[in-house]
Amino acid sequence: MHSAPFHRRDLLLAFAGLAAGPGWALTTSEQAWDSWKAAFVEDDGRVIDDEQDGISHSEGQAYGLLLAQAFGDRDTFERIETWIRATLATRQDALMAWKWQNGAVRDWRNATDGDLLRAWALLRATRDSGWSGHFRQVQRISRDLVRICLAPDPRASDEPLLKPADQAMATTASVIVNPSYYVFRALIELGQATNQPALIRTAAHGERLLTDPGALRDWIEVQPDGLVPAHGFEDCFGWDALRIPLYLAWSERTDHPALARVRDRFAATSSPKHVATVTGPDGQMRQHSDAPGFRAVAALAALRAPGPAGPPGQGYYPATLGLLAQIAWREGVKTPRSH
Incomplete structure (x- = not known):
């Protein structure tokens, strides 16, 4: 209820x-x-997406954390984070499973924007609100974002792209990217706070990526010759x-x-x-x-x-x-x- x-x-x-x-x-x-x-928000901290049959997902939980921190609501913040740790944050790494429905995780893959937003919310809670007990998790998530969710740009192998998920396609010929997953401020602040310069570099490269009009899509593929619409997704x-x-x-x-x-x-x-x-x-x-x-x-x-x-x-x-x-x-x- x-x-x-x-x-x-x-x-x-x-x-x-x-x-x-x-x-x-x-x-x-x-x-x-x-x-x-x-x-x-349910009493136990689960954030409900009423437009997708009442599911809960990592993005929604992370948005809930960001909003609770911004509005100074520590009780709701802690309830949301507690639900995350009990349900979605049960992978072998520090990232979240993407989808929960009807009492169980239904998709164990992560969604990188959810993890990025959660880490940023936990950092803001620690740094700006003085709510202790979360910085170690910020460090763990930031580390695994770098370890699992970055891939070399096929056009410039020393520049990192943000993968939308740990299992998303990433080869020397093509990397699938969701441009809306780039939360530049979050990447920069997390990189600075956790000594992960790769996150800062990812933000800078993402800003350059978005200067290409071809990046204004829900999904793209970055290939050696440039950006193309992602295969299998609506081109929009x-x-x-x-x-x-x-x-x-x-x-x-x-x-x-x-x-x-x-x-x-x-x-x-x-x-x-x-x-x-x-x-x-x-x-x-x-x-x-x-x-x-x-x-x-x-x-x-x-x-x-x-x-x-x-x-x-x-x-x-x-x-x-x-x-x-x-x-x-x-x-x-x-x-x-x-x-």
């Missing part, structure tokens, strides 16, 4: 207030976080790739050329108050949405304060992106760090 009664309308009213102005209204943001918890800028501007903005890369290209993608719809969520390689809109969370990411890509508002029923994924966009605006755009 969920930890509290929940109504979609309440969530959207809270989100709307969150972005009413350029400031960070504590009471309103707390309401938004409480509504997200009520909707998607879609549900995965729309996180690219979120992570660039959060990492203070607001002048990156990919942001301008993404803005054009989001704008490829003529429906008022909608954004294009899936576009083909030619930029033509295939799907669009008025979900507040997707609109928040589109605003962030345009370097505007995210302002989610719209009809109820947006679901786990856009609701999560909406909250993350608020944090990215606060930390990466509105008040960037001094260097």
